[in-house]
Amino acid sequence: MRLRLWPRSLAARTAILLFAGLVLAQVAALGIEAIGRGGLQRLEQGRHLGLRVMELYITVAKTPPDQRGAALRELRLPAGITAQLDSAPPARLLVSPLAVQQLVRLNMALVPLPPALRPAEVVLLGSPAQEQMMIGLRLPDEPAIAERPRAEGPRAERPRAERQWLNVTAALPVPRPWQQPDLIAAFLLMTVVAAALTAWAVGRLAAPLGTLTAAADRLGEDVNAAPLPEAGPSEVTAAAAAFNRMAARLRRFVQDRTLLLAAIGHDLRTPITRLRLRAEFVADDELRAKMLADLDDLEALVTATLTFGRTATSREPAAPLDLAVLARTLLDEAADARPELAERLVYDGPEHLTVRARSTALKRALGNLVANAIAYGGNARIRLLPAETAGAPVRIEIEDDGPGLPPGETEQLFDPFRRGEESRSRETGGVGLGLTIARDILRAHGGEVTLANRGEGGARASVRLPA
Ligand SMILES: Nc1ncnc2c1ncn2[C@@H]1O[C@H](COP(=O)(O)OP(=O)(O)OP(=O)(O)O)[C@@H](O)[C@H]1O
Numbered sequence: 232m233r234l235r236l237w238p239r240s241l242a243a244r245t246a247i248l249l250f251a252g253l254v255l256a257q258v259a260a261l262g263i264e265a266i267g268r269g270g271l272q273r274l275e276q277g278r279h280l281g282l283r284v285m286e287l288y289i290t291v292a293k294t295p296p297d298q299r300g301a302a303l304r305e306l307r308l309p310a311g312i313t314a315q316l317d318s319a320p321p322a323r324l325l326v327s328p329l330a331v332q333q334l335v336r337l338n339m340a341l342v343p344l345p346p347a348l349r350p351a352e353v354v355l356l357g358s359p360a361q362e363q364m365m366i367g368l369r370l371p372d373e374p375a376i377a378e379r380p381r382a383e384g385p386r387a388e389r390p391r392a393e394r395q396w397l398n399v400t401a402a403l404p405v406p407r408p409w410q411q412p413d414l415i416a417a418f419l420l421m422t423v424v425a426a427a428l429t430a431w432a433v434g435r436l437a438a439p440l441g442t443l444t445a446a447a448d449r450l451g452e453d454v455n456a457a458p459l460p461e462a463g464p465s466e467v468t469a470a471a472a473a474f475n476r477m478a479a480r481l482r483r484f485v486q487d488r489t490l491l492l493a494a495i496g497h498d499l500r501t502p503i504t505r506l507r508l509r510a511e512f513v514a515d516d517e518l519r520a521k522m523l524a525d526l527d528d529l530e531a532l533v534t535a536t537l538t539f540g541r542t543a544t545s546r547e548p549a550a551p552l553d554l555a556v557l558a559r560t561l562l563d564e565a566a567d568a569r570p571e572l573a574e575r576l577v578y579d580g581p582e583h584l585t586v587r588a589r590s591t592a593l594k595r596a597l598g599n600l601v602a603n604a605i606a607y608g609g610n611a612r613i614r615l616l617p618a619e620t621a622g623a624p625v626r627i628e629i630e631d632d633g634p635g636l637p638p639g640e641t642e643q644l645f646d647p648f649r650r651g652e653e654s655r656s657r658e659t660g661g662v663g664l665g666l667t668i669a670r671d672i673l674r675a676h677g678g679e680v681t682l683a684n685r686g687e688g689g690a691r692a693s694v695r696l697p698a
């Protein structure tokens with residue numbers, strides 16, 4: 232299984248890129264700041280160490296050589312510094328031209344000293360990790376100038392002291408400025424602000440796309456859906472205006488076609504009526520009967536076409552509707568029309584189930600499906616299945632135990648004027664618009680209808696409607 236790290240949503244992608252860019256910029260800015268601070272810290276370390284070492288050196292150098300060990304032990308050394316008297320400078324482990332060493336040397340040189348007190352030799356060593364520095368200062372063989380007159384006497388008797396070195400070891404922690412709490416806090420704060428800003432900006436950027444998607448969906452279901460508000464930034468306003476212009480053109484197009492259909496249907500009625508009157512005068516009985524039957528067909532076609540035009544242009548508002556009541560009403564009406572079938576019209580479902588729908592239109596859609604079940608299957612069973620989870624659609628299944636649908640043709644049956652092969656004879660009376668109208672209405676409700684053959688024989692129309 233491949234892990235999806237790169238999200239598909241435009242908003243998420245933009246957010247990730249923006250956020251990464253902002254964090255990178257912050258890291259760079261804070262890095263520059265940290266490097267600057269590190270340099271300053273080294274400078275301060277060098278100055279501090281140079282002065283402390285010289286203080287120590289002066290104190291020790293002023294003491295007579297034989298008392299220097301005791302004097303050093305009594306001194307309170309600053310944290311991180313140790314010192315001892317040796318007969319040699321620190322071992323030459325490594326000499327690196329470390330910038331801090333130069334600094335220490337410079338600061339040591341800055342301390343004014345009388346010539347007698349000046350260290351005869353100075354050795355500086357840095358540890359490999361440069362976290363430590365060793366400084367060796369050769370102490371003058373004589374005590375400090377101030378004490379010289381007093382030391383005149385004993386000096387002659389004292390054996391020549393061997394060379395004395397004051398060896399200082401100082402901790403020199405490598406500066407870690409990015410570990411400073413204020414830098415970490417600044418980074419965290421800037422990251423949170425960057426994340427919030429990114430989320431806000433991307434949300435604002437992506438919101439109009441969501442609105443546009445919803446509007447396009449709504450338009451697909453209902454050409455008369457309310458237009459998009461043309462407000463906000465110029466690009467959004469322009470997109471909304473373009474969308475509204477497209478919707479208006481679509482609406483006019485659909486209206487023109489359906490009005491044309493309705494007009495033709497309407498205008499055909501008068502000649503049909505006239506023809507029917509004239510056919511009555513045909514002397515030949517058989518011919519007259521045939522002519523009247525053809526005229527009946529023609530009239531049915533016109534009526535169905537008019538109905539189709541009316542549903543397409545209807546502006547009936549949606550309102551709460553009890554589907555269970557509607558289903559039972561449809562079956563009762565069918566039983567009234569054909570009492571011999573009353574036993575074979577069954578409702579199976581809850582007592583009540585309310586959805587929002589356009590009641591006349593929905594009744595026509597479900598009525599067409601029930602009429603098909605009765606006409607082609609000889610019975611009808613309406614099963615109502617409430618939504619299983621919140622937001623899931625309500626399902627309505629209309630079944631019959633008839634011969635079923637012509638295999639492989641279930642989708643084409645929804646085309647206008649499409650009829651099954653066996654129904655071509657006008658016995659069953661349809662014109663082939665029932666399923667077209669039903670699908671049109673259900674899709675306008677945001678639902679759908681499909682046809683299938685049942686495994687145990689007969690056909691099933693499955694309807695889904697948003698709860
Ligand atoms: N329950 C069913 N069983 C078998 N065939 C069906 C069933 N429902 C529909 N059909 C087939 O689908 C065709 C199209 O159905 P549709 O309802 O669109 O038109 P119609 O019933 O022929 O005419 P109309 O409903 O416009 O009066 C039907 O002619 C029929 O052959």
Ligand SMILES: [Mg+2]
Pocket residue numbers: 599602603661664665666
């Ligand atoms: Mg039908």
